Structure formats: C-alpha cells, structure tokens
Amino acid sequence: MTYFFETYGCQMNVAESAAMEFVLKERGWTPSGDAEEADLVVINTCSVRATAEKRVLGRLAHYQALKKKRPFTLMVTGCMAERLGEKLKERVPAVDYVMGPAYRSRFPLILEAIEKGTPFVETDEAPVYRFASSHLEEGAFRSFVPIMHGCNNFCSYCIVPYVRGREVSRDPASILEEIRLLADRGVREITLLGQNVNSYRWEGPLSFPEGPWELQVWREGPLTFAGLLELIAQTIEGTPIRWVRFLSSHPKDFSPEVIRVLAEHPVFCRHLHLPVQHGSDRILSAMNRRYTKGQYLDLVARLREALPGLSLSTDILIGFPGETEEDLEATLDLMEKVRFLYAYMYHFNPREGTAAYSLPNRVPEEVKRQRLARVIELQKHHTREQLKSRLGSPVRVLIEGISRKNADEVLGRTERDEMVVVPGDASLIGTFGEVTLSSLRGNTFRAKEFVPCHGD
Ligand code: SF4
Structure with missing residues (x-):
C-alpha cells in the first residue's frame, strides 16, 4: 500500500511526519510520488496562523473532490487536528481520521484497520504525548531529534500551548538511543527540537544501556538542558556526527550552565536562533515574554563573549496591540545593537483562542505594514553588512x-x-x-x- 504526506508548519511537524513515515515503512508501506494515486494521504497541519489553517482547508476541499473519483484514506494530524478534533470531520466529511499529536500512539492501530479494511475502534486512553523512537528520513545525512514537546509559557499571541499542551521532556535514554542509531547510519548533523528546548527537565530515573559509550552523569537532581547537552556531546564523540544544533530557545530560560557547556564543546554549532519578538519592554510585558530588552542584550553579550564567531537569528513580531512609534524605535534600536544575521519578521494577526485576541488598541493594518517594512529594510542592511564582512574567510x-x-x-x-x-x-x-x-x-x-x- 502507498502513502503521501503533506507537511505544514514548523520543524516539529517535519520530524513528526518522518516518525510516522518510519512506522509506515516498517509495516511495508511505500511512499507514493503522487497524492492522486496514494492509498493514504496524511496532512500534517499547523495552527500558528489563521492563514495556515485556511490553506489546509483548501487542500482538504481538493481531496474531498478527489474522493468522489476514487477511494483512499484521508488523515489529518498536527496542531489543527488537536485544535479542532472531530469537528474537522463535520466540516470536511471526506476526512477519515483526525489524530492530534497527543493521540499519535493510535497511528499503528489506525494503519492496521486500514490494512485489514476493518473499522478502527477508538479506545478510552487519555491523550498523552509519546515521543517516537526514530525521526530519520531514509538516506538522510542529517536529522531532527525531538527532546521535549509542548510549552508552558503562554506568550499572549501564541496558540501553541493550547494545541500542543504542557511541556513534556523526553527520556534521555531514548534521546541518546536515537542519536546512537543516527550515528550508526552515518548521519553528520542533528538538530534537537522542542518548543522551548532550554526548559528541558527530566526528573525520572537515569538509566543508560551498556555499550561503548560510557556516559557520566555527575549532577545531583533533575537532568536539565545543560546536562543533556553534556551527555549528547559525550555520546557523539568519535562518531560521524559533527554538528549539533537546537531549536527553539526562549531567552528567559537560557542558563549560564548551557552557555558553559556550549563553550566547552565545539560540536555545538556557533549559530543560535534566539527569538526576541520585540524591543520595547512595555510590549514584551504585554506579550508575556518575561524578559526585558536589557536582559536580552545582556544574554547576547554573554553568549558572544563565551562563543566567539557566534551568529544569531531571531523572530520579530511587529504591530502588537498598543504598539507606538516609540516601541517600534526601541525594536530598531535593539536590532542595531544585536545585528542579527537574519530574522523572521511578521506582523501581528489576532489568533482566536489566545490572550491577545481580545486586546484593545489594535494597530491599523496600513501602519503595521509600514512598520514591518522598516524592520525588514534594516534587517536586510544588517544581513548584507555581516555577510560582506565574511568575504575571504x-x-x-x-x-x-x-x-x-x-x-x-x-x-x-x-x-x-x-x-x-x-x-x-x-x-x-x-x-x-x-x-x-x-x-x-x-x-x-x-x-x-x-x-x-x-x-x-
Ligand atoms: S515560548 Fe511563547 S511563542 Fe514559543 S511556543 Fe511557547 S507560547 Fe508560543
């Protein structure tokens, strides 16, 4: 039987699609190069912006029409599946299965039902996010490795904590096992993934299988992100894995311990994505980011001192309710001071279900566009300037x-x-x-x- 994936949104979705493909291949399914011919079409969705959901609804309408011509199974996974649940089936009757990330353990059972042509019987199991054991795409030289899932931060503009749920950290034994498998398969670069990797925290037992890797855990208490990074550095020593990256980091949780570990192990790439979102303390507070411009700049200074040659990228959100010209100037000033290598810049769009949805003093669309254009212009200049300074290196x-x-x-x-x-x-x-x-x-x-x- 054949399958086809459409994956939208963040790297976590890319990793989760790869994990689902792994399960499919283990069961003898093969990828189809053409959605129009596949026995199973899986749409892995994103809910971060309303436009992302609109796009998926458009794709579902397309598959609904296709289903009138030939039979196949249509499954929706990811954040939209979590957010809308069975309501999605009411909206698009052609959808056979809606499986949010917390229900992914059902995937093999659903596949079994499809293979046998029998109905899938739902169980009463409570939704719990379970990490898959492998996220490697066949033949790939790099791979994502999820280490935590969910978010406790509730930034006022963000839907993620509502659809992905609270933070869950993955058992370090399973993370290291996956990394060893990737090393055995000759992978060269891994990216550790999580909505907020810096808040990784494992309070369970630390039990690592015997093997050529003698891991040392010398800390008392829970394993933090810094401890996990140390274990990863030990695990990949002498293996083909040469570069380790991680995404995303919340500035408020970037501990001095993590900086120390990064400085001690050059295997961690000298590039960090450190979303700042804004440069005005007033707006940062309204966004519930829980750091100030000064604290962010201080973190950047400490990182640059400890990690020479470090490049930084960021996310910037313009036009948050109540934003004034002065707030915008504070953001431009922060950009001047940090000099990001690149930035993902976007303007605020109210997202239903978030705290910022009902905030007054919305910035008019035209003003948002003009302000965003100024931010983009400045970033273009900084990107160019930094890249030019690297010529000859x-x-x-x-x-x-x-x-x-x-x-x-x-x-x-x-x-x-x-x-x-x-x-x-x-x-x-x-x-x-x-x-x-x-x-x-x-x-x-x-x-x-x-x-x-x-x-x-
Ligand atoms: S840290 Fe904030 S922006 Fe990032 S996923 Fe959590 S709530 Fe959303």
Missing part, C-alpha cells in the same frame, strides 16, 4: 544538495547558518569540506574550490 561547509540554478554546483551550509555554492556534484552531498568565501550573490556565498575534510 576560510570556513567549513556541509554539502546539502545540488544547486537549483546550476547542476554542476552544490549548495552547502556553514555552522553559522550561511549558504555557500561550490563547484561539485551529487557525490559531495552529506560531506564536509573547507572553502574560502570568495564572492556574494544575494545572500549566498560562492567559493571556487571545495577541499574535502578527510577523516571527517
């Missing part, structure tokens, strides 16, 4: 794929998250090499020669 890159513009070139990424095009072919994908950044086109560097890193 020797850097290590991991080759990711063939260049879209020229089949004789490949595209690589530096640990600072900069893109570089170098001459080469598909045989280089998944390998590390040294290059010199010789020119810049748009935001992509070019290098004349790729020197493979032997033994790497």
Whole structure:
C-alpha cells in the first residue's frame, strides 16, 4: 500500500511526519510520488496562523473532490487536528481520521484497520504525548531529534500551548538511543527540537544501556538542558556526527550552565536562533515574554563573549496591540545593537483562542505594514553588512544538495547558518569540506574550490 504526506508548519511537524513515515515503512508501506494515486494521504497541519489553517482547508476541499473519483484514506494530524478534533470531520466529511499529536500512539492501530479494511475502534486512553523512537528520513545525512514537546509559557499571541499542551521532556535514554542509531547510519548533523528546548527537565530515573559509550552523569537532581547537552556531546564523540544544533530557545530560560557547556564543546554549532519578538519592554510585558530588552542584550553579550564567531537569528513580531512609534524605535534600536544575521519578521494577526485576541488598541493594518517594512529594510542592511564582512574567510561547509540554478554546483551550509555554492556534484552531498568565501550573490556565498575534510 502507498502513502503521501503533506507537511505544514514548523520543524516539529517535519520530524513528526518522518516518525510516522518510519512506522509506515516498517509495516511495508511505500511512499507514493503522487497524492492522486496514494492509498493514504496524511496532512500534517499547523495552527500558528489563521492563514495556515485556511490553506489546509483548501487542500482538504481538493481531496474531498478527489474522493468522489476514487477511494483512499484521508488523515489529518498536527496542531489543527488537536485544535479542532472531530469537528474537522463535520466540516470536511471526506476526512477519515483526525489524530492530534497527543493521540499519535493510535497511528499503528489506525494503519492496521486500514490494512485489514476493518473499522478502527477508538479506545478510552487519555491523550498523552509519546515521543517516537526514530525521526530519520531514509538516506538522510542529517536529522531532527525531538527532546521535549509542548510549552508552558503562554506568550499572549501564541496558540501553541493550547494545541500542543504542557511541556513534556523526553527520556534521555531514548534521546541518546536515537542519536546512537543516527550515528550508526552515518548521519553528520542533528538538530534537537522542542518548543522551548532550554526548559528541558527530566526528573525520572537515569538509566543508560551498556555499550561503548560510557556516559557520566555527575549532577545531583533533575537532568536539565545543560546536562543533556553534556551527555549528547559525550555520546557523539568519535562518531560521524559533527554538528549539533537546537531549536527553539526562549531567552528567559537560557542558563549560564548551557552557555558553559556550549563553550566547552565545539560540536555545538556557533549559530543560535534566539527569538526576541520585540524591543520595547512595555510590549514584551504585554506579550508575556518575561524578559526585558536589557536582559536580552545582556544574554547576547554573554553568549558572544563565551562563543566567539557566534551568529544569531531571531523572530520579530511587529504591530502588537498598543504598539507606538516609540516601541517600534526601541525594536530598531535593539536590532542595531544585536545585528542579527537574519530574522523572521511578521506582523501581528489576532489568533482566536489566545490572550491577545481580545486586546484593545489594535494597530491599523496600513501602519503595521509600514512598520514591518522598516524592520525588514534594516534587517536586510544588517544581513548584507555581516555577510560582506565574511568575504575571504576560510570556513567549513556541509554539502546539502545540488544547486537549483546550476547542476554542476552544490549548495552547502556553514555552522553559522550561511549558504555557500561550490563547484561539485551529487557525490559531495552529506560531506564536509573547507572553502574560502570568495564572492556574494544575494545572500549566498560562492567559493571556487571545495577541499574535502578527510577523516571527517
Ligand atoms: S515560548 Fe511563547 S511563542 Fe514559543 S511556543 Fe511557547 S507560547 Fe508560543
């Protein structure tokens, strides 16, 4: 039998789709290159913005029409499935299964029912988020590794805590087991995932299987993100995994301990995504971010001191209710002081079900657009300026794929998250090499020669 995935939203959804594919393949299912021919279509959805949900509803209408021509199973997973539940079936009757992330343990049972052509019988089990054991896409040289799920922060504009639920940390034994599997399969780079990785906290027993990895846990009390990073650094020593990244970090939870561990282990890439959202203390407080502009700048200073060469990216949300020109100036000032390498910039759109939905003093659409344009303009300038300052530098890159513009070139990424095009072919994908950044086109560097890193 064949399946087809449509995945929307964040990297957590990408990882969860990969985990579901793993289960499908273990059961003998094969991927279909064409949704129009698949026996099972899974839409993994995002609820963060109303536009993302609208897009999914459009796709569901398409599949509803397709179902009139041929039979297949249509399943909706992800945040929209969690948020709307069975109501989604009332809205789009062609949907056969709605499975929110907390119900993912039902997936094999649903598959069994599809395979046998029998109805799926729901159990009374309470919804609990369970981490999958592997998120590796076949043949991939890098992989996501979820370490925690959910969020307790309730930023006033964000729907995530309502759809993903409270924070749950994954058993470190299972995280390290997955990382070992990835190392055995020759993976070169991993990205630890969670809505707020810095609040990782494991209070259960620490039991690691015997093996060539003798792990040392010398701390008393719960295992924090810093302790987990130390265990990961020990686990991947001597394996093909050379780079470790993590996403996303809440600035208020970025502890000095984590900074110390990052500084001690160069395997953690010198790039951090540190969402700031705004530069005005008044707006940060209304957003319930629980840090001030001064605290954010202090964190950036400590990070830069401990991690030379660090690049930073961020998220910036403009036009929050009550935002004034002065608040905008505070954001532009913060950007001037930090100099992010790049930023995801967007304007506020009220999301039903969040605290900010009913806030008064909404900023008019036109003003939001104008302010966002100023922020984007400044960021473009900072990106350009920083990239130009890197010209002539020797850097290590991991080759990711063939260049879209020229089949004789490949595209690589530096640990600072900069893109570089170098001459080469598909045989280089998944390998590390040294290059010199010789020119810049748009935001992509070019290098004349790729020197493979032997033994790497
Ligand atoms: S930290 Fe805030 S923005 Fe991030 S997922 Fe949690 S509530 Fe949403």
